[in-house]
Amino acid sequence: MALAALLAGCTSGGEGSERTSRPDAQSRGPAGPVPQGLERFYRQSLSWGDCADFATTERATLAFNGPDIECGRLTVPLDYDEPDGTEITLGVVRRRAGNQDERIGSLIMNPGGPGVAGMPAAASLSQKIAGTALGERFDFVGFDPRGIGASEPQIRCLTDSERDAERADDDETDNSPDGIAGQEADARAFARKCQQRTEHGEAMLANLGTRMVARDMDVLRSVLGDEKLTYLGYSYGTRLGSVYAETYPGNVRAMVLDGAIAPSKNQEEQLIAQAAGFQRAFEQFVDWCVQREDCALGADPSTATQRFQELVRPLIEQPVPAGDGRELSYDDATTATAQALYSRDLWTALNSGLDELTQGQGTSLMRLADYYNERGPDGNYSTTQDAHTAIRCVDAPAVTDRQEILRAERRYEEVAPFLDDGKPDGAALGPCAYWPVPHTLEPHLPDARGLPPVLVVSTTNDPATPYQAGVRLADALGGGLLTFDGTRHTAFLQGNECVNGAATDYLVNLELPPEGKRCT
Numbered sequence: 001m002a003l004a005a006l007l008a009g010c011t012s013g014g015e016g017s018e019r020t021s022r023p024d025a026q027s028r029g030p031a032g033p034v035p036q037g038l039e040r041f042y043r044q045s046l047s048w049g050d051c052a053d054f055a056t057t058e059r060a061t062l063a064f065n066g067p068d069i070e071c072g073r074l075t076v077p078l079d080y081d082e083p084d085g086t087e088i089t090l091g092v093v094r095r096r097a098g099n100q101d102e103r104i105g106s107l108i109m110n111p112g113g114p115g116v117a118g119m120p121a122a123a124s125l126s127q128k129i130a131g132t133a134l135g136e137r138f139d140f141v142g143f144d145p146r147g148i149g150a151s152e153p154q155i156r157c158l159t160d161s162e163r164d165a166e167r168a169d170d171d172e173t174d175n176s177p178d179g180i181a182g183q184e185a186d187a188r189a190f191a192r193k194c195q196q197r198t199e200h201g202e203a204m205l206a207n208l209g210t211r212m213v214a215r216d217m218d219v220l221r222s223v224l225g226d227e228k229l230t231y232l233g234y235s236y237g238t239r240l241g242s243v244y245a246e247t248y249p250g251n252v253r254a255m256v257l258d259g260a261i262a263p264s265k266n267q268e269e270q271l272i273a274q275a276a277g278f279q280r281a282f283e284q285f286v287d288w289c290v291q292r293e294d295c296a297l298g299a300d301p302s303t304a305t306q307r308f309q310e311l312v313r314p315l316i317e318q319p320v321p322a323g324d325g326r327e328l329s330y331d332d333a334t335t336a337t338a339q340a341l342y343s344r345d346l347w348t349a350l351n352s353g354l355d356e357l358t359q360g361q362g363t364s365l366m367r368l369a370d371y372y373n374e375r376g377p378d379g380n381y382s383t384t385q386d387a388h389t390a391i392r393c394v395d396a397p398a399v400t401d402r403q404e405i406l407r408a409e410r411r412y413e414e415v416a417p418f419l420d421d422g423k424p425d426g427a428a429l430g431p432c433a434y435w436p437v438p439h440t441l442e443p444h445l446p447d448a449r450g451l452p453p454v455l456v457v458s459t460t461n462d463p464a465t466p467y468q469a470g471v472r473l474a475d476a477l478g479g480g481l482l483t484f485d486g487t488r489h490t491a492f493l494q495g496n497e498c499v500n501g502a503a504t505d506y507l508v509n510l511e512l513p514p515e516g517k518r519c520t
Helices: 058-063 118-128 133-137 160-168 177-197 201-206 210-223 236-247 267-289 301-316 330-341 344-357 363-373 384-395 402-415 467-477 497-509
Strands: 005-007 024-026 046-048 069-077 087-095 105-110 138-143 229-234 252-258 455-459 480-484
Touching: 058 118, 069 118, 069 210, 087 118, 087 210, 105 118, 105 210, 105 236, 118 138, 133 138, 133 497, 138 210, 160 330, 160 363, 177 201, 177 384, 201 384, 210 229, 210 236, 229 236, 236 252, 236 467, 252 467, 252 497, 267 301, 267 330, 267 344, 267 402, 301 330, 301 344, 330 344, 330 363, 344 363, 455 467, 455 497, 467 480, 480 497
Parallel strands: 105 138, 105 229, 229 252, 252 455, 455 480
Antiparallel strands: 005 105, 005 138, 024 046, 046 069, 069 087, 087 138
């Protein structure tokens, strides 16, 4: 689960230039270092124009309707070790700096995931910063990483009907021998479908990981005319930023990394740490809820977890109606809860959904689960969940030790009792154990000697990315740490003026906040 987006360059048109549907070809690069053999990619021109053809979801269509939004395509090699081989394209979006005379460059942004499209996130966020120092001094740029969103080809694994069926089937709670066999058959089938249904198949899956996306970012930096990268990464975007910093430390101007994923933990350790974070957020939600007369979990915080389990566990055997002929499963109910715990803004919706569940209805919770899974009103899904799994499988070694999986499941339930399904634990292997290509990254602390000071933002009660992960990342990169005391996932440009001011000052003036700086 995760979030974020960013861009740079000089424009030929002044402030207030009209946006047209005819592509506006611009060549600002190459700027900065150009690796040998990749000159034609670094020297390409981008053609900017209308974004209608780049919208792959309803969210993207709405985001691209904002003023002054332009889109284009960047061409990169599928395999950087074979630059004369197959080429792929990335979708890129920008909103030009409001003050072109004092423009610093591009601010390139990634919203997280992995698997989340960056173009809609950047287009939406660019409207929020219009007229601010960031909006005036930077072109704000987002891109859909390779295989995602408007980038071509897309990672494709499950059809819309297969995704609906997967969500409706709570087979992961069945850890009998037959249940384990069924889960592993599904995992094998998922890996096979990803290979068969994705254009370029195995080659695309092999070159999908974060290392390749970091190289794409360097091409984008140069083509946009920036000698050095200015970057904003949220959640998984912090990993992308740290991999870029390791690969190109001399090409970095500034980085804000918000909501850090612990770089040295394996996937099981990360999931356990995330579960503990969601438990803390759930307890914060309970403290808020029990003050209300309509709290669906009652008035006693000591019994709230039990009450939550009493509401959602029966869904394993008996899902409830959720509108349009659909039924709310246990998986959907817990996904909806996790989605709401990302931000206090969704707590009222979560309480309403749980109250609705007491009446045998699941429409509101299904709406939250659909939002997380990016299912549109027409029943169509984005490819985010497919890409999320594919990238995770190539970014880290698969866990194949069943005893390790079993220990992790037990630990998960210990640190997040509200997510304990009450069923016996199992040790089914996941899709990554059957992935057709090897992984390309190992858990490690980044080593980016020569990197200029970067800024890490970490939230004390972040449900998805633990606070200490940000502390460790700042230390590993030799950067500054900005602490936000709150309960939400990520903080920069999310409404807190203290965080916004400190991080903006850093991006514009390259001045880190004072050591120990905290915002509330």
